[in-house]
Amino acid sequence: MSALFEPFTLRSLTFPNRIWMAPMCQYSAEDSGPGTGVPNDWHFSHYTSRAAGGTGLILVEATAVSPEGRISPADLGIWNETQTDAFRRIAAFLKEQGTVPGIQIAHAGRKASTDRPWLGGAPVGPEAGGWQPVAPSPLPFMDGHPIPDELTTEQIQEIVGQFADAARRALAAGFEVVEVHGAHGYLIGEFLSPHSNHRTDAYGGSYENRTRFALEVVDAVRAVWPDELPLFFRISATDWLTENTDDDRTGWTGDDTVRFAEDLRSHGVDLLDVSSGGNAARVRIPTGPGYQVPFAEAVKARTGLPTAAVGEITEPQQAEKIIDEGRADAVLLGRELLRNPYFARHAARELGGAVGSPRQYHRAA
Template identity: 80%
Template sequence: MSALFEPCTLRSLTIANRIWMAPMCQYSAEPCGPDAGVPNDWHFSHYTSRASGGTGLILTEATAVSPEGRISPFDLGIWNDTQVEAFRRITGFLKEHGTTPGIQIGHAGRKASTDRPWRGGAPLGPDQHGWQPVGPSPAAFDERHPVPDELTAAQIKEITGQFADAARRALAAGFEVVEIHGAHGYLIGEFLSPHSNHRTDEYGGSFENRTRFALEVVDAVREVWPEELPLFFRISATDWLAENGAGESWTVDDTVRLARLLKEHGVDLLDVSSGGNAASVRVPTGPGYQVPFAARVRAETGLPVAAVGLITEPEQAEGILADGEADAVLLGRELLRDPYWARRAARELGAAVAVPPQYGRAA
């Protein structure tokens, strides 16, 4: 049997195959009013087409735990019941067609309140549906971004509670996997890295202090998320600063160390990406360039991992799993190009994937 099409069981949940869709922001929700952050027809079409294409697990785009936690005013959120009800339409379709629905919950921190990327992605002010970002320290992401307000200890606790509330709503919305977004220079990742965390209290300085917020969020989510359902965590394995000889950084060694702690705190799989916390660093991209990070975490901790980053061909994905470098692959841009990638992979690898009866004549 193809490794790519073997079912994957985490806790009591079995995912049909190991071709998973990575979270990718669509910047297509209403920015304000009663429909702010609510998934609409675009989101329904976007996610359900990949389910019809045979994808085993679909993770939504970064879905904010609060209005101020959005990357842009046009992002999805899960801070109210209107959003929950709209998500049910999507999760119901995914389950009906054999795809596991997952949600990534996050807070953008100092990188919040920006425009859509195809309009330049510049920070937005209050007159453009924007707001003042917050972060672990008053340090801007780059020269374009405003200096964020430094979070107080009380505000940190409040945001931790917002993650737990988001997980409760995710369950009510029909999701079966929840992923905490700790990558790409957003709030949790900002706390992890000494590049962006300059605090001198219990949330800054040492590795133990910088990882405190992440672990408190994991504990809060795990407490409300059902014991039988899996919890994922997305990490940037490196800031790429150390590799560029450019100062203090979150490193792969740190990621392995944190992965051991996440496993102890009830995380079932680490989604291993990289970068996003430091502007203007050189990232040596290429096919599967982040896979070695995932492979190292898996080998040294025993924690299941998903690999992501320029995985485009079925044989490439099959090799990653067959060689034991990861437990699943997450496709991003390749699934934007081809919603039916899983079907193509099944044909090329001589495997089988579920086909909606409406498409049976073409199977």
């Protein structure tokens, strides 16, 4: 059998294949009234079409644990029961198709309150329906962005509780995987990196202090997430600062990620979703096919923690080779699944694998 189509088990949950859908914001929720942050017909169509296409796991996009945690006013949220109820329909349909339903829970930190990308992505101020961002330190993401409010220790603990509440709601909605978003320069990643965390209290300075908030979130989520279901963590393996030799800023590195993977495993994380970048503006990132796979490979090889690889994985044979060579345990596809919701079906035909087929599509099986 194709390695890409071998089932994969974490705790008591078995994924039918290793082709997974990465969380990708759609910026398509209502931004006012009772529909704020609630998944709608667009989200249902978007996610269920990839399930009908044979994707083994679908991770719903970054879903905010509080209104202030949204990247944009049009982001999804999971801080109330109206949102939870709306997610039930999506999670149930994914399971009906044999796809594992997962969700990424997140807080955008200093990168919150921005416009939709196709409208320019600029900061949205309170006068235009936005809000004041918060962060570990009063450092804007880049020129032209607001200076965020520095979180107090009491506010930090409140956000830890919001992550736990979001995980409870995710479970009630029917999701079987929850992923904590610690990547791409959002709040948890901001705490991890010395580039964005200049605190001098118990949440800043040393590696142990900078990772404290992330581990407190993981502990709080793991405490309410069933033992039989897996917990993922998404990380940016590097800020791409040390790789830019003419940049004297200090950031999070690949070695930090390997070290932190050991900590995450001891706190109950079952898989590391390894991406990169997003925390430091205007850095050079040497993109190319599979350019982030070595980060996932290093974590897996040096710690034994299962990993998922991301980053310009676009061809069935390319994905097959990553799994077959043991460089990662799964591949998370983003843009390729936007282009081709049926990637898994096409890959199965090319590689000799198999995916389930909706009864209504039996003539194409």
